[in-house]
Amino acid sequence: MKVSREVKTAVLVLSGIALFIYLFSYLKGEDLFTNTDTYYTQFDYNALSMSSAVTVKGNKVGKVEDIKYDFKTGKTIVSFSVNPQLEFSKNSIIRLYETGIMGGNALAIVNAYDGQTAKPGDFIQSEVQPGLITSLRKNFSGLSADLDSSIRTADTLMSNLNTLVIDESSDGIKATIAELNETLRAFRSLSISVQGMVKQNENKIAGLLENFENTSSNLDSLTLELKEAGLSKTVANLDKTLIALQDVIGQVANPDGTIGKLLNDDALYNNLESATKELELLLLDIKLHPARYRRILSKKEIPYEEPTEDQMN
Template sequence: MKISKEIKTGILVVLGILLFIFGFKYLKGQNLLESNNTYYTEFNYNALTPSSVVTVKGNPVGKVTEIKYDYATGKTRVAFLVNEQLKFSKNSKIRMYETGLMGGNGLAIIISKDGELAKPGDVLESEVEVGLVSSLSKNFSGLSSDLDLTLKSADTLMSSLNRLVKDDSNQGLKATIYELNQTLKSFKGTSNSVNSLIGKNDASIEELLVNFKTMSADLSVVVSELKEANLGNIIATLNSTLTNLNGVLDKVNKGDGTLGKLVEDEALYNNLEGATKELEALLQDIKLHPKRYFRILSKKEIPYEEPQTN
């Protein structure tokens, strides 16, 4: 059976209308090939667009389909579609958040499993997540004030630097640079003098280094000889000798032995001191009266007399 041109034309027109409706709905965020559910929420202001994404834990599950301003409440009512497989309770919240710095905003369903399951047509509670752009917009006045203070400080700093550069007094930057230049010149002259002195005394410095090297070698030999001389045994013997000497001194302090008694016995000391004085007097008398002790020089006995002291 042949189909007339009129029937073909009618079929094409109907298909065109259906395709137009499908495309229009798709652009609005509705997919006619999927079974979706419509829910609602409200915000104090609108920052969304039709077809804004709806996500759960970062996964897209639907799109915003309609945005209307409610003149009675002064709020923006947002209708959005989600897949019918998604189940959540009426206590869940719809959060508006920034999808990116340049990517606009979207809705996130913060699912709660408590309470009665939400049904298509329910109005869910909303909240707004503060993002970078909104934070900057709220704090722009503070940022501008801080920026103004920073610019004023920078201007003051530049003015101070300008005055410092133009200052021709002794305290100015020019005078400081001049003095620094003179110091560098002096340092350069000193460096040249040192280089000249080193150049003139290369031979002496070389000889000094040779002598130091020789002395280091001799010191190394001495250290080697000390190692070979068994310095440890010498120190041990010296330590033993000092220990014995300490024992002898301890006995002397206690009055043991002849030397100890001589040091500690005061009577013996006094006797020795008296005997010494008498011996000194005897020697002096012999020197003054030798005939008294040597009868060969004189037959007459000369009595003893105490020597006169001046």
């Protein structure tokens, strides 16, 4: 069965939208194909990042979903999600620990194995593992009020930035998808326009390509013919001919040469002019008195008369 171009385009558009939604959710730290349970805890300060690992006995079972600053209590509220198969007591402790110098921090669930089982949405108590973070916490009370205010302000700024970047509302996703749809429609309209223009000028484009191919073939043939005809030899012969012609011109311009004397001698010019004039008078006389030259053998001589100016004109 032949699939139409419109169906292919629709499948491509839908695949692009699905991929965009998946990547958008992945950047937000969400997995569309996995169900999770969400719990909450709090700390005196924030030492975590989005998608930080949540572990049980060193095994990753979840990740940090959201970090917010509570302006009323001055605490950092952390929401994290875990695999729904994991069951732990509500009396358990959420421990903040260091994963390494370059590895950042993570949360560990320390199960108490007593009391009620924690349910999604419950608030779990927290602690900080002794280490660099603990030292910072112990010295935190000794810092000045200005430093405390600066840190809280920076915390607020990061929280606001997170709010701007991480849009959990459905309206944000809908707006993004709508913009993507508009972009895809524009691309589709452009593609249809280009396709129509190409279809309308298909014959012209084919003729242009054919002419270009013929021209290229003719150029190849001409190049081959010139190569076989010995163009370099022809150019060399022409160069020799020009040199010989230059020598001839030089001899003509030489006043001591035969041709130079003929061209530059005034006496020769005057003699030629005089001879031409006499020849002109002779022809005029033959024209005016033809009988004189028909009776050359006659004893009667006809005297020569100088032609008048009217006769000469």
